[in-house]
Amino acid sequence: MNPTPAMRRLVVPAREARAVRLATGDRVRIVDLEGRQVGDVFCFAAEDPSEHLSAAHTRTQLGRLFPAVGESFVTDRRRPILTLADDTSPGAHDMLIAACDPARYRAHGVEGWHASCAENLHRSLGTLGLRTSVVPQPVNVFMRIAIEEDGGLTWLPASTRPGDGVTLEAAMNCVLVVSACPQDVVGINGGNETTALAIDLLPVHESPERVPALHDQGETQ
Amino acid sequence: MNPTPAMRRLVVPAREARAVRLATGDRVRIVDLEGRQVGDVFCFAAEDPSEHLSAAHTRTQLGRLFPAVGESFVTDRRRPILTLADDTSPGAHDMLIAACDPARYRAHGVEGWHASCAENLHRSLGTLGLRTSVVPQPVNVFMRIAIEEDGGLTWLPASTRPGDGVTLEAAMNCVLVVSACPQDVVGINGGNETTALAIDLLPVHESPERVPALHDQGETQ
Numbered sequence: 001m002n003p004t005p006a007m008r009r010l011v012v013p014a015r016e017a018r019a020v021r022l023a024t025g026d027r028v029r030i031v032d033l034e035g036r037q038v039g040d041v042f043c044f045a046a047e048d049p050s051e052h053l054s055a056a057h058t059r060t061q062l063g064r065l066f067p068a069v070g071e072s073f074v075t076d077r078r079r080p081i082l083t084l085a086d087d088t089s090p091g092a093h094d095m096l097i098a099a100c101d102p103a104r105y106r107a108h109g110v111e112g113w114h115a116s117c118a119e120n121l122h123r124s125l126g127t128l129g130l131r132t133s134v135v136p137q138p139v140n141v142f143m144r145i146a147i148e149e150d151g152g153l154t155w156l157p158a159s160t161r162p163g164d165g166v167t168l169e170a171a172m173n174c175v176l177v178v179s180a181c182p183q184d185v186v187g188i189n190g191g192n193e194t195t196a197l198a199i200d201l202l203p204v205h206e207s208p209e210r211v212p213a214l215h216d217q218g219e220t221q
Numbered sequence: 222m223n224p225t226p227a228m229r230r231l232v233v234p235a236r237e238a239r240a241v242r243l244a245t246g247d248r249v250r251i252v253d254l255e256g257r258q259v260g261d262v263f264c265f266a267a268e269d270p271s272e273h274l275s276a277a278h279t280r281t282q283l284g285r286l287f288p289a290v291g292e293s294f295v296t297d298r299r300r301p302i303l304t305l306a307d308d309t310s311p312g313a314h315d316m317l318i319a320a321c322d323p324a325r326y327r328a329h330g331v332e333g334w335h336a337s338c339a340e341n342l343h344r345s346l347g348t349l350g351l352r353t354s355v356v357p358q359p360v361n362v363f364m365r366i367a368i369e370e371d372g373g374l375t376w377l378p379a380s381t382r383p384g385d386g387v388t389l390e391a392a393m394n395c396v397l398v399v400s401a402c403p404q405d406v407v408g409i410n411g412g413n414e415t416t417a418l419a420i421d422l423l424p425v426h427e428s429p430e431r432v433p434a435l436h437d438q439g440e441t442q
Contacts, residue, residue, distance in 0.1 A: 056276070056319035056358040061328075065317075065372035076356070078324040096286075098277035103299040107282075134355060135297070137277040147368060151286035 017120035017179035022170035036190025046173035055095035086167035115182035238341035238400035243391035257411025267394035276316035307388035336403035
């Protein structure tokens with residue numbers, strides 16, 4: 001889906017991340033522009049970034065490994081922070097696997113620096129003047145992890161088609177970070193070719209006269 | 222199994238927690254004294270408690286929902302911190318569900334104060350002069366969570382028999398916390414009757430003359 005005139009698009013370049021501030025009720029759509037690309041999503045409470053979206057608390061609250069459309073992700077203080085409002089992707093997402101970081105790539109045998117979602121998180125928060133002492137378990141949109149009966153996990157290539165996306169609605173004032181995962185070793189990003197994502201800032205349908213309080217950085221159109 | 226003369230036993234009373242310092246190579250056995258009781262286990266690096274056992278990084282490192290005997294739990298810096306050395310329980314454990322906390326019991330409709338693993342963690346670390354700003358996703362020993370094909374989670378009563386236990390070996394100098402989970406609403410602790418656990422401090426077989434550097438508090442025998 002191409003952005004409409006009422007929609008602002010923030011491109012998340014391949015292997016990078018972008019952070020945006022959202023006000024309660026704002027909606028964003030995370031779009032896989034070329035397909036088969038995983039996004040690591042983090043979210044922090046605007047008034048106190050030490051409160052963050054927690055995969056473990058979300059699983060506990062919902063009794064599910066991942067929210068269904070209409071359900072909310074909650075924080076480590078069990079407060080709803082983002083609602084999964086829509087999903088046009090094949091529906092496979094993950095909340096089990098940690099964000100990639102320098103130690104992960106060293107363990108893979110990669111020599112020298114390698115981009116990672118953990119570094120992307122810190123850098124993109126920095127553009128908003130924020131920092132975090134923890135790298136929370138991310139919401140890995142479009143990531144396919146199969147769970148075997150014995151508890152074994154298998155990393156599968158993402159099956160998203162170009163333009164597939166998930167729509168998230170802010171349940172509180174928050175800071176959203178989306179990292180176009182630079183993982184090019186384990187095959188989660190189709191063919192190990194990492195590509196860009198987009199954060200589409202959707203018009204607020206509920207109150208058309210309202211101007212979303214979105215303060216972002218980087219490319220928009 | 223009753224403690225032998227060479228073994229020190231630290232009882233974790235029902236609904237409470239205990240913290241112990243472990244040196245690399247020390248072994249402890251977490252014992253379900255009466256059966257059907259879940260234990261929330263946390264572990265922190267001794268030299269820097271901001272580094273802690275991480276369920277997400279352990280899943281990622283091992284490609285499994287829970288370590289097999291012989292495998293190690295790792296920290297959020299991907300360093301081995303505890304090795305699952307032995308398991309005489311039915312083998313069901315959990316690393317998906319967040320530690321219970323006051324917000325969880327409020328959501329259950331409990332009025333007034335209720336003991337929780339999160340508060341137990343803070344209190345027991347305090348007895349060693351330590352504190353943590355985060356409540357990591359715990360290792361919930363003996364906890365049975367069924368995963369349905371659609372990602373649904375079901376809380377099942379623990380099936381441990383009296384005396385069942387798991388043996389953990391410290392892979393670094395660390396602080397281990399075991400909370401006898403006070404959850405008496407959702408049925409994970411058999412019949413919602415919460416009971417005591419024990420931390421058995423095992424002799425170090427590899428170097429019999431070595432005195433384990435265990436500094437604990439509370440009841441020992």
